[in-house]
Amino acid sequence: MPLLEVTGLTVGFGEVESVGDVSFAIDSGERFGLIGESGSGKTLTALAVTGLLPENARRSGLIAFDDAPLPENERALARLRGKRIGMVFQEPMTALNPLMRVGAQIAEALALTDTPGDVGALLEEVGLEPRHAGRYPHQLSGGQRQRVMIAMALASQPDLLIADEPTSALDLVTQAKVLDLIAELCTRRGMALLFISHDLKAVARLCERVAVMHRGQIVETGATGEILGAPREDYTRKLVAASQLHLYADAGPPAGPVLLETEGLTRRYRQPGTWFLAGKPLTAVDAVTFSIHRGESVALVGPSGSGKTTLARMLVGLDKASDGRIHFEGETYTGADLPAHLRRDLSLVFQDPFGSFDPRLTVAASLAEPLRLLPAMSAAERDQRVNDAIEAVGLPAAMLTRYPHEFSGGQRQRLAIARALVTRPKFIVLDEPVSALDVSIRGEILALLMQVRRDYGLTYLIISHDLDMVRAIAGRVLVMQAGRIVEEGTPEAVFAAPKHALTRELVAARMPDLD
Amino acid sequence: MTFSRHPSLWIGLGATGVFALLALVSLVWTPYPIAEIDIARRFQGPSAAHWLGTDFFGRDMASLVMSGALTSFVVAALAVAIGAGIGIPLGLAAASYGGPMEWLALRLSDFIFAFPALIVAILITALFGPGAINAIVAIGIFNIPVFARVARGGSLTIMSLDFIDAARLAGLGSWAIAWRHLLPNILALIIVQATIQLSLGILAEAGLSYIGLGTQPPATSLGLMLKDAQSLFMLHPFLSLVPGVAIVVIVIALNLAGDGLRDALDPRLRRQGAPHAAA
């Protein structure tokens, strides 16, 4: 007798059907994964199961918990939910009440379900200390907040734990730790787990059975090994292929002379302090020295807060170094004083496709903006460049008159690459170029990046926390921690035999391959 | 932006338009000249000859209302112009440059908040005597920090987006970015705020004129009409009803328009820091 049985679940808003005829069952103590990309309806399914759908949603189908259908009465449903099901959501910052101490929020979960228990013990169970109970959410880190959420979910000793993308907002090392924690808790407490994610490797690591969802329907269901090892459906195959990126051999132009070099580059921030006492200075980048040769594809990896983005900003001239210098093609600068004639040779592709274009400007206007660095161009030449750029990234020139909101995330990232190409630069910094994209699209964009690199003879500095992507497209890796480069080498060498503690942690946090 | 989707917007804009039109028309024509006094006809109720009756000097109320509305609109509009004209650049500069510039702008804003329009009006009147200019300046000064805050808040949100950095990479300086990227994106916020400040300005002007610090005779304003009606309102309540209702209706129309504009222009406006109370 399954713990949770969903039959023919359909969820819709107005005319639109977001979830169609979904059926699955989870046994007591079983770990079940629901794989899907954004828009697949996976979160709505979880919300439907717990009765947390928005007011304007219509729902049909049968949901039975412990052989009894979900109660219709709001109060009864709420109590059932509180007692038997624990939920962990994606964004720990907004999921916690900012005005209440975390200990009080956990205690509330205990009191609501009349469960005897101790907040301190719960905190310890999730790897925190009892003293954290007195903190407010904004005083904790992302990983700590997620642990608090898990503690709250566990408080009532539920039979089923639903985790919806619990680690997407966390950095790689923390991700691994939180997932391990969830696995351990499920085993120890004999809880069933419904794990929802787009990350195939994470699901594979934790779950015995999986279901794949696409556009509101379940595509296939079965044991993890079978589904991911030998997928039957096309969509599943596509997902599996996307998470096993083919190694792009370093097929670009051979490495040439040194293009860019830094020398003791440092960036310090003054903290906001009290009135007359300045805060302690924070060193975001600490005496970093490295060089990049022409034609290379170098990756910069490290946890958030390691200074990667600050370093990148200084290289392209968005920020001023406190100390040290940067040499580019024989000229020297310290960041924001990057001379105008050099600016056209350096570009940056941003991480978030949705924030990188001014919503009020047409794509043509946005793409043409960097051409201000080339004042000698005529209008006709400008138009030609813009056309070339957009076609180079695989989009038709007819789309130039459209506005950013008319494009999908993947298309916008292509446009971002086009914008970076329009001044025919020599060096491009890519800040997490595919992390904000759906898994199935990442492969295309990475392939495009490699192709463009070949065609235009570019040099890349890629910032990422995703070691798999790094292995796929970089010839050399620099590992950064707390503002310093702590290790360097080819991806194969560094991942096979990491020397520094952080590198070892990062490598260990990588999910094992799907076979 | 069809009517059925945004009824309040069109009703509000429509009503405001009607009043604005009436007010403008009063520049060239009113049913009776507002200076025309005819004691014999005073205190009359509404009739065919005088649609809204006459006041205690026998002046035609309808004409007075049209003319008074014009003054109210003009004062409020000029005050918004002052507030926006100084406040928006201030807010943009604060957001774009940060550091001491921002600190100064914020302190200035806070400081002006300590001087509500009434107090400024008092000071100006003490110096120069009463007049409509006082109202304009006093209300205008108070509008400055309002627009500065809105401009700054909206700009800060936008500046956290990457396309601003992309513009910097393209070589644009802070003012170029403010002009090309920030201003168009905060325009919706500013328009909504302007309608609110317009309606507040009309209320403020009425108050100032009522206590004698604003519009002075022979000019007329809705507040001044209420002042004149004050001494007699127990005996002839109608005199105070007409200008009061006029104020209420105009302000409601403006508020509806503002609410409607906010809903129609961009539902994301709220997250960008749009006014709460006018929800």
Next chain:
Amino acid sequence: MHQVKVVGYLNPATCTVLHPPPCGEGEGGGGRTIRLPMILFLIRRFLGFAVTLFIAAAVIFFLLDLLPGDPARFILGINASAEAVANLRTQLGLDAPPLTRFFAWVGGMLTGDFGTSVTQRAPVAALIGERLWVSLPLALMAMVLSVAIGLPLGIAAARRRGSLIDTGLMVLAQLGIAIPNFWFGMLLALLFAVVLRWLPPGGFTPWQENPLAAFTSLVLPSLALALPQAAILARVMRTALVEVTGQDFIRTARAKGMTMGEAVWRHGVRNALLPVVTILGLQFAFLVAGVIIVENVFYLPGLGRLIFTAISERDLVLVRGITIVLVIGVTFTMLVTDLVYALVDPRLREGGQR
């Protein structure tokens, strides 16, 4: 009189410090700003308050100093001899350079001496104090009434969002915001004093003589002031509550086992109160101005009457004194609002600027 409605920008989320250094997401990171204990925060705000007042005093003083004309001559009349005028000037301390007179004034105020009115020959402090007995209770009553009426109505509207009651209340609120408070006062006087004869239409008996009569003469004026404020508060409360309902932590509360209603009540209301507190602070500041105007409608002997007399008689000392008192009142309420806000929202206590 002048009611400010802009608040969105006062949301702490959009007012954070610029250029935040990258914030660690790893374990044990936590906030990087320096933790200010509450005491330092209080000191900082209080010092800001004092500085603002000082600058305000300077502005008022030097602005009024621009006034042409000689107060001494004004008092003694046109026919007074030059000698008498000169003597009076020295007596009044008008000979001293402006800066000296400014500091003398400020110094005096710190000891409670706001100068002596030239026209009424009485200490300004006493004159103001006398009138405060009318204006202050009026302001407080209006404040209390507006909160007592506005907040519950706002909550009621939010809970029944989309229903007829909600629409009805919001329509009423639209009306309330648009009504000039002094005109509303006139209408109230008409209804309750003239038609129903329940309450006095104006005038004021001092508290010492007859507290009950004093109180009843303040009822209509405070209602006139309170209702437009209540309308604004109701709208803000409703909006804030509706917005809060969509927040993630409400979903978490429901996941823990609460119904929607319970979740909103236990978690939502406190968060929704944040923008309400801000508005309250601003509104009180304008209540101070509104009081002056409404006093006119009901012939109350408050600060309003005093200042108009002072202006028309060009009694600069009195004008100065009343203006600075009003500014102190406004600034003080803003200070209190800031403190209450920081009390409620722990995020604001950490070193950042607002």
